[in-house]
Amino acid sequence: MKIFKLNKTNNGVKRSWFLVVASLVSGMATYAAMTPSGDANKFLILILLNLDLVLLISLIIIITKRVVNIWSRKKSGQLGAQLHSRVVVMFSLLAAAPAIVVAIFGAIFFTVGIENWFSAQVKNALNKSLSVSEAYFEQGQRQINIDAVDIAGIMNTSGILNNMNNLDIQKENNLKKLLNQLAYERNFTEVIIFDKNGNIVAESELSFLFKSNKRQALFDLVIETKRPAIEFSSSELDKTISAMSPVNFLGNHFIYISKFKDLRVISDINSVKTAVKNYRGVENKKEGLHITFTMVFIVVAVLLMFVAILMGLNFANGLVTPITNLANAAERVSMGDLKVRVPDNNNKDEIADLSKTFNKMTEQLDSQRNDLINTNNELERRIKFTETVLTGVTAGVLGLDKYGKIFLPNRRALDLLDLKKSINNSYLIDVVPEMSEIFTEITNSNQKIITKEIELIRNGKKIIIITTITAEKNKNEVLGYVVTFDDMTEFFKIQRVAAWSDVARRIAHEIKNPLTPIQLAAERIKRKYKNHISLEPEIFLSCISTIIRQVDGMRKMVNEFSAFARMPVPVFSKINLTNLVKEITSLSILSNENIKVDIKVPKTTLYAVIDENQIRQALQNIISNGINSMIERKNNASLENMLTVELKKNKNIFNIIVTDSGIGLPDNIRDDLTDPYVTSRKNGTGLGLAIVKKIMEDHSGTLELKNVEGNSGVCASLKFISKEELDKG
Template sequence: MNLPRPPEGPPRKLIESSRALRWAIVVGIAVAIGIGIVLMFLLTQATSNREFYERNYGRLFALNIVIAGMLLAVILWVFVRLASRLRRGKFGSRLLVKLSLIFTLVGVVPGVLIYTVSYQFVSRSIESWFDVKVEGALEAGLNLGRATLDTLSSDLASKTRNAAGQLAEAPDASAGLLLERIREQLGATDVILWNSNAQMLASAGASRFQLTPDRPTPQQLRAVRAQRSVTLVEGLDDPTAASNGRIKAIVPVPQPSLGLLAESRFLQSTITIPPTLVANAIAVQEANREYQERALAREGLRRMYIGTLTLSLFLAVFGAVLLAIILGNQLARPLLLLAAGVSEVAAGDLSPKPALQGKDELGGLTRAFADMTQQLADARYAVEKSIDEVSAARGHLQTILDNLTAGVIVLDAQGHIETSNPGATEVLHVPLEMYRGRRLAEVPGLEAFGTEVQQRFDDFMQERTHTILVDHWQQTFELNTAHAGAAANMVTLVARGAPLPSEGRLLVFDDISEIVSAQRAQAWGEVARRLAHEIKNPLTPIQLSAERIEMKLASKLGEPERAMLAKSVHTIVEQVESMKRLVNEFRDYARLPAAELKPVDLNSLVNDVLHLYAREGDPARGPSQVPVRVELDPACPRILGDAQQLRQVIHNLLQNAQDATEGSTKREVTVRTQWSEASRRVRLIVQDSGTGFPEHILKRAFEPYVTTKTKGTGLGLAVVKKIADEHGARIDLKNRVADGVIRGAQVSLSFGVAS
C-alpha cells in the first residue's frame, strides 16, 4: 500500500516562498528598467517631434499615471509585508526593516534633490519657449490682413452700388450689354443680374460658361434688402489654392417706379484677390493658430515632464527597496530557516527540513540539521504507513461483516453490546445499534436468549481454565422474536461463541429455520413414500378377509353373535378406509408434481374456488356454513403460477380457516388480494376469526402432521408451503393481535408478477 510522503513543513514553504519572492523581485526590476527605457524614449521623441507629442499626449500621460500607480502600490505592499512581519515578531524582521530603511534613504534623498532641481528647471524652461513679442507680431499681422480685405470689400460694394443705377431703367432682355460695360468699369471677373428668386437674368464674364453658377441664398438676399449691400470673401480656407481668393459684392438694383408689381433685382460683382495677398494672409493665419495651440499645450507638456521625473523618482525608490530586500533575505534566510526548523522540532514536528546549497558555514549547518531530522521523518512515515494498513484492514473486515447474512455481535466480559453488524439486526428483528452499551439480556424480546448466551460464555470460560483449551462453543437456540405487539415468530438459531484477545466475546449466529423446516419436510416426504409402500398394500387383504369372515360365519352364528360380528367387521372396514385415505394424502404430498408456471389471473382463480363456498350475504347460505368475505384488488396484474396447484392452495387455506372458526362467537373468513406497486408483488391473504395458533405450533405449522384440529393429518399447510416454494412465493403465518388479545390467524402468500 503506497502512502504519500509526510507533508512539507513550514521551512520548506519558507524556502519556496523565498525563491518565489526572489523571482518576483528579479522580474519586477526587469520590468521597471524596461518601462523606464520605454518612457525615456517616448519622452525624447515627444520633445523632438511636436506633432508626435501632440498626437500621443493623452496616451503618454495616461501611461505615466498607470506606471506611477503600479510602482507606488508595489512599494506600499513591500512596506506592509515588512510591518506585518515585524508586528508578528518573526525572526529577522528587525534586520530586514533596518536594511530596507537604510537603502531607501540612500535612494530617496538624492532622488528628491534631483527631482526638486529638475522640477524648477523644467517649469522655467518651458515658460521661456513662448515670447510675448512674437505673439504680438502675429496678432498685428493677422489684423493687418483683415483690414486690407475689409477695405477691398467696401470699395467693391461702393462701386457696385453706383453701377447698379445704370440698370434701373434697363429691361432684362438688354441687360447683357450693360453688364459687360459694368464689368469693364469695375475691373471685375464676373457680373451677374439676379431676380428676387435667385434666378439669373443676365451675366457677363466667367459665369457665362457655367451651367450652374453659385446662386445667392435667400438669407443673403434678405441681408441685401436690409443693409443695401453684402460682401463675401472666399478662397482663404485652402492654403494650397492661393489663386482662388475672391471678393463678391451683392447690391439691389433701383426700381424705375413705385409700382407694387415691379420685381426686385440684384447685381452681383466678383473680383479676384492678388495671390500674394492671399498667401500672406493664409500664412499669418496658420502661424497664429499653431502658436496659440502650442501655447495652450504648454501646461500639458509641463505635466508630462514633471510626471516623468516623478516616475523616475519612484523607480529609484523601488530599486532601493528591492535591493534592501534582496540583501536582507540573503543574510537572514539561513537564520530564518534554522529558527523555523528548531521551533517545529521543539513542537514535535519531525517532518524533513529543507537545506540551503550554499558553501558557507550557515548553509552547511542547515544541511546537517536536515540530515538529522530526515531519519526521524522516515521512522514516522513507517509508523503512519503501518497505521494506515491496519485501518484499511479494519475497513475491509467491517465491509465483510456488514455484508454477511449471519449475525455478529461483540460483547464485553459482562455481556454488554459493543458492536454488531446489520445481519444481527436482520436475524433477531431488533435494532441492536440502539442498545449499544447495554447488556444483551436487557434488550426487549431477547432476555432469555441473552441470559442463555451469557451463561454459555461463563461455562465456557470455566472449562478453559480446568480442561484442555478449546477455541469456541456452539449451541442451537429456539428464539421467539415477538416485539411491539407483532405476532409470534419462532426462529431456530445456531450460535457460536469465542473469546477475543481483548477480553471481549464474539458471538456469531445464523437463522437455520428454513434449513430445519426443509429437512423436516424432506424427512416427512420419505416417511410418506414408505407409508404408501409399506402400509397401503396390506390394507386391501385385511378388508377383504374381514368381509369374507362375515360372509362365512354370519349364517352359522346366533343373532347376538351375528350382530357382534357385523359390528366388528364394519369397524375393521371403516378403519381400513380411513387408513387408505391417510396413506393417499401422504402419497399425494410426497408425489406433488412440479409446477408449470404460466401467467394466471389470481382474482379469477379465487372466484372459481369461492363458488364451492358460501359468500357473505348469499341468501342460499345455511346456518352452519361460515361466510366468506371477498376483497379483491382489481389492479392486480397476472402472476406466474400453476392454476391447478393454486386452486389447491386456496381451497386448503379456506378449509383450514373455516375449521378454525368452530366454537368462536364470530364465525367469519376473509379472502383478500393486494397489489404493491413499490415491491411489484401480489399478495393473497386469508384471515379467520378463530382462536389463532398456539406458540409451539407457529414455529412448526408448515410441517406435516402438525395441526390443532382433532381430525385430519395436518398436511394442508405443508402442501401449501411446498406449492409456495415451487412458485418462488414468500409465505407468512401469524396471529392477528388487537389490544393484546388474539383475534384470529392470518396466512399470506406473496407472488411475483408475470413479465
C-alpha cells in the same frame, strides 16, 4: 519527495525584478521627456504614459497579491507570518521614502519650469515682436495705398483718361507707356486701369503674368465703399500686396497696382503671429496644463513608489523566506508530513546548513516510517486474508480479545445476528446478550471449548443457533476467544418434520386398521337394536351416532397423517390457473353465505405448469383456515366477514393472496404455525399449514403468513414458479 516553499517561485521573482527594472526605465524616461528643458514630444509622452499605466497596474496587482498573501498567512496564524509582515513593512518604508522625496522635488522643479514659461519677460518679448511685425505690415499697406492714390492723381491731372470712348492708337500707346514707366519706377508687378464695369482699359506689360482672383475682389470692395482698398496675399503661389483706388470722384475709372513683398520677412511675420497665438492659447490653458502635468508626475511618482515597495517586498522575502520555510516545514513534520523538504538555496551561511540538516533528519524519519508502514501493510494483508477466509465460512465467526471485545466479525455473523452497523470494539455481551451466559461460563472456568444451543429473537422471529466459544491461551494466560455459531433452525425443523412424519406413518398404520370394523359394528348395532331398546332409546341412538362420528373424524385425521407422512410426487401439467382459483374459491364458500368474497384475477388468462391437485389442496386449506377464523370471530360482530382472493403474476412468479377478516395469528406461535402439529384451533390437527408449506416447496415456492394491519385478519401468500419456467432456467 515534496519540496516545501513559500508561496512564490523563481519565475515569479524574476518577473517581479524585470517589472522593477522596466518601471524604473519607463519612469525616468517620462521625467526626462516632460521636464521644461526637454523637447516635449507629445507622441512619445503618450506612449510612455500608457507604458507607465500598464506597469503601474501590474505593480499594484503583484503588490496586492503579495500583501493579501502575507495578511492571510498572518491572520491564519502561520509560522513566520508575523516576522515576515514586520520586515516587509520596514523594507517597504525604507524603499518608498526616497521615491516620495524624488517625486516631491520633481513636482517642485516642474512647477518652477511652468512659471518660467509664462513669465512677464517672455510675454512682453512676444507682444513686442507681434507689434513690430504688425507695424511693418501696416507700413507696407499704407505705402501701397499712397502709391495707388498718387498714381490716380497723376492720371486725373494728366487728363489722359478723358474721352476714353474715342481713344485712338496714339493715346493708347501713350497710356501703356505711362503705366510701364510707373511700374518700373516704383517696382510694381502690375499697374492696371479698369472702367466702371470692371473691364481693363490698359495695363502694364507684365500684368498678364500675374492674373489673380483678388483683382475682382478689390474692384467689388472699392465699388461698394467708394474708397481705396488693399489686399495682402501670402499663399505659396502669390506673395504680393495689392491696392485699388478710384481715379476721380466720378468713379468712372480705377487704378489697380500690386508689388512683391520680401518672402523671408513675410515668413517671419507669420511665425511671430503663430507663436503669439499658440502662446496665448497655452496661457489660457495654463491651469489645466499644470494640473495635467501634475497628475502625470503623480502617476510616475506613484509608479516609482510602488517599484520601491516591490523592491522592499523582494528584499524582505529573500531575507525571511529561508526562515519561514524552515518554520513551516517543521510544522508540517509535526503534522506527520515527513515528505517535506526545504529548498537548498546554495548559500554558504548558517541557515543553509540548518536547512541541509533538517532535510537529512526528515529523510531519515521518512525512511523509518516507510519501514513501519510496510510492516503494517503486511499485517493488514494477513488480516484481510483471514477475513476473506472467514467470509467464505457458512458459520458466523467473532474474534474477541481477552476482555470480550469484538475485533474481527465476519459477514455471516452480522447476517445471522441481523446487525446493520459495525460491531468492532463492542463487547459481546452488549451485542448478543443471549451469549452472556456461555461467555461467563468459559471465563470462569478452565475449559478451552464450550458449546451450547442458544435461542435468539430477531425482528420477532425465533432462530436457534449452536454456539461454540474457544479460548486461545498461552500457558495459563488467555489471549482471546473465538466464537463460532450457525443457524440450526431449519435443521431442527427438518428433524422434527422427519420425526413427525415417522410418527404419523406409525399412527396411521396402527389406527387405520381397527377404524373400519368399529364403524361397521356400530352401524350394525344401530340397525339391529334401535327398535328393541325401549328404555331411553334416544341415549342409545346418540351414543351410537357419536361413535360413528368420532370414527369418521379419526379416519380424516388418519388420512391427514398419511398425506403428511407420504406426500405424493407432484405431477405437472399445464393448467388454467385463473379458472382454478375462481372454482376453488366459489366452492369453498357455498356453505357460508354470510361471508362476502372478492375474487381479483388479471384480465388475461394465466396458465401454469403445476400439480393441479396439490395446488387445489393448498388453496382449499388456506381458504378453509380463513373461513374458520372468521367463524371463530363471531363474538365481534362489528367487523364484516370478508374474504379476498387475488391472483398476480410478476415476471415468472405466480402469487395467490388470500386475505380474511378473522381473528389473526397468535403472536406466541406465529413462527411455528407451519411446523407439524402446531395449531391455534381446538379441533385442528396442526398438519394443514405443514402440508401447504410442503406443496409450495415442491413447486419451488414459499408460504408467507402475516397479520393484517390492526390484527383484523390474516394475509396468506402462496408464491410459486411454473414448471416450464424452472425448466427454462
